[in-house]
Amino acid sequence: MTSVRVERLYKIFGPQPTELVRRLEAGADQEEIKAASSTAAVVDASFDVQEGETFVVMGLSGSGKSTLIRMLNGLLTPTAGRVFVDDEDITKMSAGALRTMRQQKMSMVFQHFALFPHRTVLDNAGYGLQIKGAGKSEITEKAREALSLVGLEGWEERYPQQLSGGMRQRVGLARALAAHTDVLLMDEAFSALDPLIKREMQDQLLNLNAKLGKTIIFITHDLNEAMRLGDRIAMMRAGEIVQIGTAEQILNEPADDYVASFVQDVDRSRVLSAASIAEPPETLLSASASPDEALALMRQQHTDRLFVADGGQRLLGELSAAAAEQAHQDGRSDVRSVLAPVTDPVAGTTPMKALLSRMSTEAVPTPVVDEQQRLLGVITPVAVFQALCQEVPAAEGGDGADAAAIKEASASDV
Ligand SMILES: Nc1ncnc2c1ncn2[C@@H]1O[C@H](COP(=O)(O)OP(=O)(O)OP(=O)(O)O)[C@@H](O)[C@H]1O
Ligand SMILES: [Mg+2]
Structure with missing residues (x-):
């Protein structure tokens, strides 16, 4: 079920925004918008986020990510286009209706989460509920529950300055969770954290969400973070969404040079799964085949081993x-009764990194299966090494400035 849907969304900052949308639709470029002393922060964005999905938006600084996410909960009014939350068009809502929608459906976590210094951790976590007008006992109960979800049990009566940066960010997350909304909007929520804490927070979000099943729209400029967290990733460049896909799709089929420069330094062995490199087995036999048919296929494929499905x-x-x-000698009509069990088939979702040591010793193709034990294909050491070595297409005639900026952005995250 669709949770958030965006149709042909635009946001222009500056004079004559509506006229500029018309010109963009007629093919005007960013230069023309700049010449009109305006900024096209979001240009013709369309996408759906499904219930329970983690949808990541990524792109360089200034590409329009924050502007986009702020239009999703009505903090910013689009210049054109529509935003549906649970099939209701929020661009048509009054300010009051928008506020209610936010309280009931969407919580937001920012990069520099502002905690109130003179309130306890518990009061900070319950702030959203207090605004909503919830009663004291409900606030306390939900805030405690949310704090324990983020691992801050026992810290309720402390004050923000007694907490580390990572813990403060958790209070921010707890505040969003305490509101019990189905959708979480997270704008660079972990970007200010140092790498170890950041990873911890990512793990925590993944664990939490396995339990809570929230719809999360997560903004980051860190591709490794995007690939760890996102079911799908939208890549933004200069206000436009240039590609939407799974981590593997973005890695294997970058839509353009901009996306390709983003992915060139990614650790492919962590992102690519066994399923994505599995090849159709040439040595697959149906269980109803006769022993003669089996022997003929073995001769044809120069092998003495077949998988049977x-x-x-x-x-x-x-x-x-x-x-x-x-x-054959026993005169059996099919091969069913003489099969040996397959030793240790690999699950399709296994990251390639986990296969490397096995591939270094395995001489024969390894079968890859899905949850129903259906054969997805086989992997061989050669296929694994080819996938690891695959070069992202060189940025031909690409924008050099972008590539340099991307490098810088990713370097600052390591
Ligand atoms: N209120 C505003 N008035 C005018 N221009 C704005 C405003 N907000 C954003 N912009 C411009 O819109 C463009 C997109 O900004 P936005 O903050 O959405 O980018 P971002 O992708 O979130 O960047 P960052 O990664 O730095 O947070 C930028 O050129 C920015 O200067
Ligand atoms: Mg931003």
């Missing part, structure tokens, strides 16, 4: 040449 592609076992020969 049922009609629904489910992996039943493997067949050796000796077993097929025996079945």
Whole structure:
């Protein structure tokens, strides 16, 4: 089910915004907008975020990420286009209706989360509920629960200055969680944290969300973070969404040079999964095949080992040449009864990194299966090394300034 849907969204800062949208639609470029002393911060953005999905928006500084996310909860009014939250067009709502919508449906966590210094951690976490007019006991109960979700049990009566930066950010997250909204908007929520704490927060968000199943729209300029957290990633450049896809799609098929420069330094072995590098097995036999058919396929493929699957592609076992020969001599009609179990098939979601040591010793193709034990394909050491070494297409005629800025942005995150 769709949670948030955006249709042809624009935000122009500066004079004559509506006229400039018309010109952009007619093909005007950013230079023309600048010449009119305006900024096209978001240009023709369209996407859907599904319930329970983590949708990451990434792009360089100034590419329009914050402007986009602020239009999703009505903090900014779009110049053109529509935003639907649970199928309701929020661009048509009054200020009051928007406030209610935010309180009931969307919470936001920012990069520099402002905690009130003279309020306790508990009061800070309960602030959103207090604004909503909730009763004292409800505020206390929900704020405590949210603080324990983010690992801050026992810190309720402390004050912000007694907390580390990472802990303060957790209070911010707890405040958003305490509001019990289905959607969380997170604008660079972890960017100010140092790398270890940042990773911890990412893990915590992943764990939390496995339990809570919230819809999360998460902004970052850190690609590794985007790839760890995002079910899908939208890449923004100069106000436009240039690509939306899974981490693997972005890594394997970058839409343009801008996206390619972002992904060139990514650790491919962490992102690519066994399923993405599995190749269709040439040595797959149906369980209803006769021993003669099995032997013929082995000769044709120059192998003495076949994988055997049922009609629904489910992996039943493997067949050796000796077993097929025996079945032939015993006059069996099919190979079902002489199969050996497959040793340790690999789950399709396994990251390549976890396969490296196995590949270094395994001489034969390894089967890859989904949760239903259906055969997705086989992987070989050669395929693994090819995938690791695959070069992202060189930025031909690309924007050199972008590439340099991207490098700088990612360097500052390591
Ligand atoms: N209130 C505003 N008035 C005028 N221009 C603005 C305003 N807010 C943002 N902009 C401009 O819109 C563009 C997009 O800004 P935005 O803050 O959305 O980018 P961002 O991708 O979030 O960047 P960062 O990674 O630095 O947070 C920038 O050129 C910015 O200067
Ligand atoms: Mg921003």
